[in-house]
Amino acid sequence: MLTLFYAPGACSLAPHIVLEEGGEKYEPKKLDLSKGEQRTAEYLKIHPLGRVPALKLDDGTPLTENTAILPFLGKRFGLWPKDPVREARALSAIGFFAATVHPANGHIGRTERYTDEKAAFPGIQAKAKQSYAEYMKQIDGMYAGREWLSDSYSVLDAYAFIFYFWHQRRGEPAAELRNYTAMKDRMLQRPAVQRVLADEGLKL
Numbered sequence: 674m675l676t677l678f679y680a681p682g683a684c685s686l687a688p689h690i691v692l693e694e695g696g697e698k699y700e701p702k703k704l705d706l707s708k709g710e711q712r713t714a715e716y717l718k719i720h721p722l723g724r725v726p727a728l729k730l731d732d733g734t735p736l737t738e739n740t741a742i743l744p745f746l747g748k749r750f751g752l753w754p755k756d757p758v759r760e761a762r763a764l765s766a767i768g769f770f771a772a773t774v775h776p777a778n779g780h781i782g783r784t785e786r787y788t789d790e791k792a793a794f795p796g797i798q799a800k801a802k803q804s805y806a807e808y809m810k811q812i813d814g815m816y817a818g819r820e821w822l823s824d825s826y827s828v829l830d831a832y833a834f835i836f837y838f839w840h841q842r843r844g845e846p847a848a849e850l851r852n853y854t855a856m857k858d859r860m861l862q863r864p865a866v867q868r869v870l871a872d873e874g875l876k877l
């Protein structure tokens with residue numbers, strides 16, 4: 674059985690949704706990041722960086738990083754494109770989300786990781802918010818004229834959903850992202866998404 678280590682409202686929301694969509698029995702293990710549960714000696718053996726998500730595979734070995742976890746789960750549950758070109762495009766989107774969009778969020782919320790100079794925080798945060806807003810527009814464009822990022826619902830949509838949620842949670846204007854907002858509304862219709870949001874105590 675798969676085990677997911679997750680924290681409410683974190684980027685682990687994507688694999689959490691995908692596991693719930695998959696319909697297989699899995700073990701969800703909630704970590705409280707504010708209490709530092711991601712940095713215990715026991716958890717660091719699973720994820721040496723002390724982050725979520727982490728997935729324990731059927732054989733008990735850990736898998737970290739959304740870039741690996743999401744394609745793995747997607748293939749297991751039929752939420753990943755089979756065609757080689759579509760798969761390459763899916764990897765391209767995952768790379769963009771993980772290496773560009775998510776780090777911009779980190780610069781806003783975890784600025785201490787990027788400089789020791791407190792005086793530099795506001796400038797870094799302002800620039801990162803600006804970049805993040807640009808990325809939101811880019812993702813909005815990726816959804817133009819389509820329901821889902823790939824040909825059908827896939828792990829990409831669960832991943833994209835988080836960045837919209839974070840943007841909205843910061844009080845940024847999200848409704849003007851019309852395609853992205855419509856996708857978020859489609860996500861909210863899905864029973865698996867509803868169950869995960871209830872479990873994580875999140876409201877969109």
Ligand SMILES: N[C@@H](CCC(=O)N[C@@H](CS)C(=O)NCC(=O)O)C(=O)O
Binds near residue numbers: 685711723724
């Ligand atoms: N590149 C990693 C990022 C993981 C990550 O930064 N997770 C955050 C939550 S979104 C975390 O665990 N933060 C806890 C901490 O930094 O102490 C991935 O995509 O899996």
